[in-house]
Amino acid sequence: MAGIRLENICKRYGEVSVIEGLNLEIQDKEFMVLVGPSGCGKSTALRMIAGLEEISEGNLFIGDNRVNDWAPKDRDVAMVFQSYALYPHMTVRENIGFGLKMRKMPKPEINQKVDDAAKMLGLSQLLDRKPKALSGGQRQRVALGRAIVRNPKVFLFDEPLSNLDAELRVQMRSEISQLQKKLQTTAVYVTHDQVEAMTMGHRITVLNKGQLMQVGTPLQLFNSPDNIFVARFIGSPPMNVLTASVSASGDQVEGPGFKIPIPPCYSHAAQSFRNRDIKWGIRPGRVSWTQKADYQVAVETEVFLVEPLGNEVIVHAQLQGQPLVAKLPPSCLGQLGDQLTLYVDTRHLYLFDPASEQALSLDQERHLEQED
Amino acid sequence: MSGELSKKAHLGLHLFMLVFTFLATYPVFWVFAIAFSGKQTLLLADVNENPTFLDRLRAVFPWPEHPSFQSFIDVLSDQPFARWMLNSLIVAGLTTVVSVFLACTAAYAFSRFKFPGQRAGLMAFMVSQMFPGTLMMVPLYIIVVKYLGLGNTWWGLVLVYTTTAIPFCVWMLKGYFDTISIEIEESAILDGASRAAIFFQIVLPLAKPAIAVTALFAFMTGWNEFILASIFMEQETLYTAPVGLRFFVGKYSQLWGYFAAGSILVSIPVVVMFMFTQKFLVSGLTSGGIKG
Numbered sequence: 001m002a003g004i005r006l007e008n009i010c011k012r013y014g015e016v017s018v019i020e021g022l023n024l025e026i027q028d029k030e031f032m033v034l035v036g037p038s039g040c041g042k043s044t045a046l047r048m049i050a051g052l053e054e055i056s057e058g059n060l061f062i063g064d065n066r067v068n069d070w071a072p073k074d075r076d077v078a079m080v081f082q083s084y085a086l087y088p089h090m091t092v093r094e095n096i097g098f099g100l101k102m103r104k105m106p107k108p109e110i111n112q113k114v115d116d117a118a119k120m121l122g123l124s125q126l127l128d129r130k131p132k133a134l135s136g137g138q139r140q141r142v143a144l145g146r147a148i149v150r151n152p153k154v155f156l157f158d159e160p161l162s163n164l165d166a167e168l169r170v171q172m173r174s175e176i177s178q179l180q181k182k183l184q185t186t187a188v189y190v191t192h193d194q195v196e197a198m199t200m201g202h203r204i205t206v207l208n209k210g211q212l213m214q215v216g217t218p219l220q221l222f223n224s225p226d227n228i229f230v231a232r233f234i235g236s237p238p239m240n241v242l243t244a245s246v247s248a249s250g251d252q253v254e255g256p257g258f259k260i261p262i263p264p265c266y267s268h269a270a271q272s273f274r275n276r277d278i279k280w281g282i283r284p285g286r287v288s289w290t291q292k293a294d295y296q297v298a299v300e301t302e303v304f305l306v307e308p309l310g311n312e313v314i315v316h317a318q319l320q321g322q323p324l325v326a327k328l329p330p331s332c333l334g335q336l337g338d339q340l341t342l343y344v345d346t347r348h349l350y351l352f353d354p355a356s357e358q359a360l361s362l363d364q365e366r367h368l369e370q371e372d
Numbered sequence: 373m374s375g376e377l378s379k380k381a382h383l384g385l386h387l388f389m390l391v392f393t394f395l396a397t398y399p400v401f402w403v404f405a406i407a408f409s410g411k412q413t414l415l416l417a418d419v420n421e422n423p424t425f426l427d428r429l430r431a432v433f434p435w436p437e438h439p440s441f442q443s444f445i446d447v448l449s450d451q452p453f454a455r456w457m458l459n460s461l462i463v464a465g466l467t468t469v470v471s472v473f474l475a476c477t478a479a480y481a482f483s484r485f486k487f488p489g490q491r492a493g494l495m496a497f498m499v500s501q502m503f504p505g506t507l508m509m510v511p512l513y514i515i516v517v518k519y520l521g522l523g524n525t526w527w528g529l530v531l532v533y534t535t536t537a538i539p540f541c542v543w544m545l546k547g548y549f550d551t552i553s554i555e556i557e558e559s560a561i562l563d564g565a566s567r568a569a570i571f572f573q574i575v576l577p578l579a580k581p582a583i584a585v586t587a588l589f590a591f592m593t594g595w596n597e598f599i600l601a602s603i604f605m606e607q608e609t610l611y612t613a614p615v616g617l618r619f620f621v622g623k624y625s626q627l628w629g630y631f632a633a634g635s636i637l638v639s640i641p642v643v644v645m646f647m648f649t650q651k652f653l654v655s656g657l658t659s660g661g662i663k664g
């Protein structure tokens with residue numbers, strides 16, 4: 001029963017600043033995913049919550065307590081590492097029970113709890129084995145068992161699935177989600193895989209270079225990214241972001257090879273960019289190769305790479321030197337030439353300030369007549 | 373590797389290796405032969421004045437004329453050799469226990485903690501290994517015997533052997549501790565284990581191979597050493613086995629039978645320890661390989 005609050009948390013190694021003024025509130029029972037590119041400070045943030053890394057500045061609260069100076073074991077958190085970090089010389093039973101033993105729980109009670117945890121994770125048959133004799137997925141489960149058996153206030157996961165093969169990863173993903181739901185324990189989950197982030201998180205925190213980019217539900221991040229970084233980090237393939245300038249009238253973005261009307265939701269914000277540079281974005285899924293409605297605007301492109309993925313085709317094209325990626329249905333295969341007319345769904349246009357890379361604010365809801 | 377060596381090449385290779393194995397083991401056979409000859413000479417067979425080829429061959433073939441255990445029996449009963457072995461065992465055993473314990477704790481600190489003088493300390497250990505032992509003979513004698521008054525005691529030798537063994541042991545163990553994933557320890561920290569619990573319940577059991585190797589090394593440091601033992605221990609009852617062995621073949625005595633029998637007795641504990649630790653030797657010397 002505990003939320004986590006990071007207040008202006010900073011982490012420095014000597015001169016190097018790794019995390020700069022991080023503010024974040026994680027609700028009780030929430031599954032929060034920390035996501036960002038390699039080296040952005042996700043692990044560091046997680047380890048500061050665990051108490052494995054000192055906090056250079058700021059306040060960390062778990063529940064109602066400021067825990068900056070608390071020893072890790074007093075914070076009552078459990079962590080699952082990428083490498084599993086099982087104790088190689090102990091059996092599965094001893095591995096799972098070690099935390100309870102260290103907390104001086106009587107033996108019969110430990111056995112009971114270990115049995116319960118093992119049952120929940122399907123490890124009952126493996127309790128007498130050593131980690132060496134387990135498969136990757138089984139080791140992962142033992143690491144989970146070690147975390148849940150103590151019934152901690154908070155679960156911390158640091159890329160726990162990145163050593164598993166794709167199939168197992170999908171399976172463990174849902175197992176971890178279900179486990180957290182069942183146990184109702186606050187969880188912070190670090191990953192650099194945005195699919196994991198989107199599918200597991202109640203909310204997602206996007207970090208870049210030690211700075212908070214955006215916090216929100218998966219759909220919020222996908223539909224209304226705060227900045228170019230989030231727009232491109234969430235979603236696959238990433239959002240197309242192109243450079244253009246706003247027309248004198250302020251109602252369209254223009255660039256070499258395109259003239260695209262600005263949707264009404266931006267009409268106010270775009271005014272201040274008249275005759276100035278701007279960046280506009282469109283998700284690959286919102287670019288099609290047939291025109292169905294008049295809100296789709298044609299652009300002439302040159303195709304230079306086609307990636308057929310079975311249920312969809314990723315087309316990499318150039319719009320007068322600027323890359324434009326489109327996610328098209330497989331039926332387009334065989335009909336693609338070097339030249340291709342693509343249609344941009346203007347209702348789903350995003351506009352960004354080129355200097356700050358922040359999204360322009362919408363002055364009204366995007367109104368989408370009918371979702372296709 | 374292609375296992376496709378031709379039969380001839382195979383044969384040649386084996387022959388070659390056999391020859392060298394023979395050259396390496398021949399002296400050992402000789403020692404065995406003398407030990408079991410029951411005599412005190414270096415000769416195994418008498419050679420008459422006009423030896424035939426067979427006589428010569430017989431003379432160099434390491435097999436005693438009348439095999440007997442007499443030298444072994446005498447060396448243990450008539451001579452105080454059992455006593456010397458016991459002295460060696462005590463000195464080497466204490467050396468092992470003290471060095472391994474100190475080296476484990478020191479190596480762990482060197483591997484896991486940051487402190488001033490960390491690099492310098494490790495380097496100092498390394499440098500101390502570069503001087504030949506004989507160089508230290510005089511200063512050690514003065515310090516241990518004259519100042520500390522530990523001549524003719526086990527502790528004097530244990531002290532010296534321990535300081536000799538520790539640098540190597542620390543380097544060896546530090547190298548091994550470095551391979552143990554820090555995440556395992558961090559896991560234990562979150563599980564609520566104290567530093568001591570982590571050290572004794574996680575790190576030491578994981579480092580068993582390296583500890584076995586260092587223990588063997590420390591034991592042999594004390595067990596085989598001759599020079600310092602011979603100048604520290606003046607009383608005959610306090611001799612260690614190597615000093616005692618030397619005592620058999622000196623200016624005034626040529627008891628080769630006892631010498632050979634004693635040598636074999638001395639090597640038994642080392643061989644036994646080696647057999648127990650050999651499965652660790654390879655893994656201990658290469659490295660941990662402790663992956664999740």
Ligand SMILES: Nc1ncnc2c1ncn2[C@@H]1O[C@H](COP(=O)(O)OP(=O)(O)OP(=O)(O)O)[C@@H](O)[C@H]1O
Nearest residue numbers: 013016018036037038039040041042043044045192
């Ligand atoms: N002890 C240290 N001294 C100096 N810099 C460090 C130290 N530890 C980590 N860093 C730096 O802090 C930054 C953040 O590291 P962190 O491990 O938190 O990244 P991450 O987001 O978890 O990356 P990954 O996805 O690769 O695991 C990195 O740029 C790293 O170089």
Ligand SMILES: [Mg+2]
Nearest residue numbers: 042043044158
């Ligand atoms: Mg990391």
